[in-house]
Amino acid sequence: MPRTDALHRPLICLMLCLVLWPVAATAQTDEEKRAAMNAAYRQYQELIAQGPQMRAQAEAPAREAYELALEVLGDAHATTAALAMNYGNVLADGDAAARVLEQALEITENLHGDSALELIDPLMALGDSATAHSEFADARGHYARALEIAESQPEPDSFLGAIIAIQLGTTAFSLDRPREAIENFTRARDALAALDNDIARVRLATANFWIGRYHIQQDAPAEAIAPLQEALAVFERFPEARQLSVNSLTALVEAHETLGQRAEATPHVQNLGMGTNAPTLVYRPAQPHALWEQGAVEVQLDVDAEGFVQNVRVPEGTEPEFAAAVREAVTALRYAPRHDNGAAAATSDVRLAFQFSRPARR
Secondary structure (H helix, E strand, O other): OHHHHHHHHHHHHHHHHHHHHHHHHHOOOHHHHHHHHHHHHHHHHHHHHOOHHHHHHHHHHHHHHHHHHHHHOOOOOHHHHHHHHHHHHHOOOHHHHHHHHHHHHHHHHHHHOOOOHHHHHHHHHHHHHHHHOOOHHHHHHHHHHHHHHHHOOOOOOHHHHHHHHHHHHHHHHHOOOHHHHHHHHHHHHHHHOOOOOHHHHHHHHHHHHHHHHHHHHOOOHHHHHHHHHHHHHHHOOOHHHHHHHHHHHHHHHHHHHHOOOHHHHHHHHHHHOOOOOOOEEEEOOOOOOOOOOEEEEEEEEEEOOOOEEEEEEOOOOOOHHHHHHHHHHHHOOEEEOOEEOOEEOOEEEEEEEEEEEOOOOO
16 A cells, blocks of 8 residues: 555646646736736727727726736725726726725725815716716715815815816706706806816806706796807817707707797707708797697608798698697797708608697696
């Protein structure tokens, strides 16, 4: 027996070495991990630079960079916090994003204290993520804390405070807290009006847009027009702000149409239709008449070059009173007309599945 054990011992050792050797060969040094972390971060940056459509693809390198930072730098390092924010900002799952961003906030608090300016970035990231997932109450808490920190600094930055105030205002707007919303928008507008640079001008236009939206919500469309026009004049100077221009134009159409100023709405609906090959519905008023509890029908109509609905055709056999109400309601709609060779053009035979709900007739 001793002889047999002695004979087998080298073989067992050889087998163990063969099993362990690949593990040892693949182990990374801290230096290699740092290099891999930096490479993953660069890949994340390259993807993000291509635009928001690459957000999903950026998730894997952002996660890799963050996880490697935890291994190499630990959970008490500013770089780990920064990489956590990157990862949290691209996560599609709201709960997962919140957990990662909360860790970034915790690391930053441990490093700098609970009232340091460095906390604003993770707090804003948490607020933006919560907003993106319609968690407006959570977003409001993060933005409010960020604003409190910004204001508590020995020399508060008015631009930073205005940016946070706009975010806090939009969150209050979503939570149906109009007074809080307009207070923040007005505060941001007043601070930004004193600054003379393009970034401040775009942010000022954003504040004016939301002030306009506030007045529309408060049934004061006449007061909405001036700030919306100011916002539009700025947004139209920056091609990258096209969506903000569209939002302002749509709000101006609503304000003018609500006031019965259909002619004043015309240049805005025509502007909205630029570059399109089919008319787009941009305004639908509330129907105040007490006629039916509900109703639906597919109609055909024409849209002229100014976006007005013409020649509404209701299917034959539709009950006459109902057909008359449908024609009235559809004629009040406003379209952005299609464009042909750069000019607004009329369109015939547009189909619309029209549906409305009204109080029952008494």
